Amino acid sequence: MPELAEVEFYRRQWRAGEGRRVISVEVHATKRVFRNADASQILTSLPGGVFRSSVAHGKQMLFRFGAQCWLTIHLGMSGKLRVEPAGFRPGKHDHLALRQKERTLVYSDPRQFGRIAFHRGAQPPDWWINKPPAPNEPGFTLGAMTRALNRHRKLAIKAALLLQNGFPGIGNWMADEILWQAGIAPGRPAAKLSAAEVRALWQTTRSVSRRALRTIGKSFDAPPRGWLFHERWSRAGKCPKHRIPLRCATIGGRTTAWCKACQR
C-alpha cells in the first residue's frame, strides 16, 4: 500500500512514543521482514533506550533509539505502523512490537514484502546519508529529474517514475496520477519526452507529492477531488475530466490506468 505520503502518515503514528523509553521488544524473528536484519541484535539493543526521533524519506523510514541505535523500516506492499495500549498482545502479522510504559508501537505486514534493518553507530547508515533527493525536497531539481530519465532512455515513462533511485517515494498510484495530471501517456519511452514535457512532468511530480503529503501524509485524508486517484482503483473508472472510461494495461509490470483523451 504505502507510497510517499502513506509512509509519512505511518511514521507519524509512532511519534506518540518519541521521547519515551523502550522497555521491551517482541519480534517474529523468523519472518521474511527480518531478512536484512539480525533480530537478536534488535532484541538486545533497544530495551532501555529512549525512542529519540524519526524521519521518512521516500518509502524508507529511520528511527533513532538510545545513543547509537537505528532502525530502518520499509513497509513493502502491506506494511503499517500503529499504536496499541500497553500490554497489547501482538497478532499473527505484528512482526515487531516496542513496549513502552504507556503504549506499544506495532509494525505489521501480512505479505512481508517490507523489511526492517538495524544499525549501530553515531550516524545513520551510509545508504541513508547518501540517499537521492525525494520529489518533495529542494534537491529534486529539473536537472535531477532530467538526469534520472536519461539513465533509462528506453524505459516506458511509467516504469521510469517507479525507480526509487530517481524518484524516491513514487509508487503505482502516484505515477499514474502524475502522468495523468501532466498529460503524458504512460507507455512513452522516457527519452522521447520533449523538454517542455519533462518540465511539466517535473512540476507535476513536485505538486502531487506535496499535495499528497498535506492530505494523506497528515491525517490520511483523501487527496483532492478531481484527482485520478479516486477513479483508478476500479475496473469501471472514468477520467475525472472527460468522464470516459480509463484505459487499463500492464506497463512496467504494474497495472496502469490512463485517459486516452488527456494523455498523449
Add this chain to the structure above:
DNA sequence: GTAAATGTTCGGGC
C-alpha cells in the same frame, strides 16, 4: 476457485 493487490529483487534473454 481465481485473480489481483499502493513493492522490490533476481535471473535470463537480447
Add this chain to the structure above:
DNA sequence: AGCCCGAACATTTA
C-alpha cells in the same frame, strides 16, 4: 556489459 522484462516473494480480499 548493459538494459529490460517477467517471475518470485506471502497473504488477503474481491
